[in-house]
Ligand code: HEC
């Protein structure tokens with residue numbers, strides 16, 4: 001005789017299974033939320049003007065480029081990329097803050113603090129070094145370093161990451177669209193995330209619009225400072241700030257180039273802390289071309305969107321741009337590793353060998369730190385210029401926003 005399950009038996013069975021599942025579930029349960037994406041994948045090929053062109057055409061022409069970027073968008077915002085499901089990349093890199101976090105240090109997956117201030121992300125494809133100390137030089141492999149970092153996202157083994165994603169059903173159509181089959185692998189995760197980051201192009205701030213109109217094909221701030229080019233799109237205060245930045249205030253000696261980041265490859269110790277220790281000969285900036293390669297030298301950050309990305313510096317010590325300007329105005333400390341560009345070579349009277357205005361002296365003593373002592377109007381102009389670098393298109397662009405709804 002066949003035994004048949006009657007509906008009552010079935011529901012008792014289901015109930016018991018459900019109770020067992022709940023009882024076995026650890027208290028910190030991973031709860032994936034499905035992303036909601038537009039029906040048609042948008043183009044991630046941002047049209048950039050020649051002077052801002054930071055994407056290599058070969059990358060843009062990669063097959064399924066936009067689908068790869070879109071997969072990267074989902075990965076960037078997915079908490080399932082942290083070992084316990086507590087944080088995603090955008091926990092510390094918030095779009096509304098220019099992809100920085102408005103805290104000096106950030107909390108990682110187990111609520112431990114990061115060692116440094118979360119970098120803001122802007123035009124990552126225009127850089128040649130990543131992290132404040134520049135310890136990574138390849139964006140494709142850099143993007144999974146935060147996932148492995150024990151404070152940030154805590155995945156001990158990146159193999160575990162691919163198997164985690166294989167269990168999340170919403171990834172299978174995304175991987176298929178991007179790579180032809182649903183299999184997640186470390187290489188694909190790195191490729192998709194770094195493609196997304198390379199597409200984070202910000203080039204539509206009010207200042208950008210004015211540069212594009214005035215400078216035509218190549219980056220020529222000197223054309224503006226010597227009066228042959230006019231930045232019509234900026235207010236007179238912003239223009240005055242641009243000129244100070246590229247002139248007397250000497251900011252462009254380090255924050256030069258169209259991304260205001262020293263062309264993505266400059267480092268400097270800007271004398272934030274007075275040192276009570278004996279100078280270590282290895283940190284004295286005597287021989288570097290720009291004087292910036294010692295352990296205390298930090299990457300020159302891009303100043304795009306800087307009005308949104310506070311607090312500032314590698315440790316988030318300054319809350320406001322005013323505090324930053326106080327530092328450059330009169331706060332630079334005379335430490336041996338101070339970058340040569342922040343010393344006043346006009347007052348140079350020691351017995352060093354002077355080898356050029358932007359180069360450090362050879363000798364044990366160096367010229368004193370610069371004291372720019374900004375007047376109130378110079379300060380207002382510099383601030384106005386820094387504010388004109390805010391690209392609201394970028395921070396509101398849906399292609400870079402959180403697709404998890406409710407936000408993961
Ligand atoms: C818990 C906070 C946190 C999380 C989560 C996090 N980051 Fe970061 N991120 C940081 C901090 C802090 C730094 C600066 C670290 C340093 O310089 O030592 C940083 C730096 C970076 C940089 C370097 C930027 C530059 O201009 O040098 C990139 C790129 C980056 N993160 C991408 C990511 C990606 C992609 C993810 C997700 C896979 C991620 N981050 C997750 C905190 C975080």
Ligand code: HEC
Pocket residue numbers: 120245249250251252253254255267268269270272298299300301302303306309311312313314315321324328339341342382
């Ligand atoms: C000698 C090179 C140099 C010069 C000159 C210089 N900077 Fe910087 N700037 C840096 C470096 C390096 C950092 C990061 C330092 C750190 O965190 O230790 C920085 C950081 C900043 C920051 C904080 C950005 C952030 O994301 O935290 C701002 C704002 C800034 N600089 C503005 C200026 C202005 C305005 C001037 C001109 C008055 C100027 N800088 C001159 C090298 C320089």
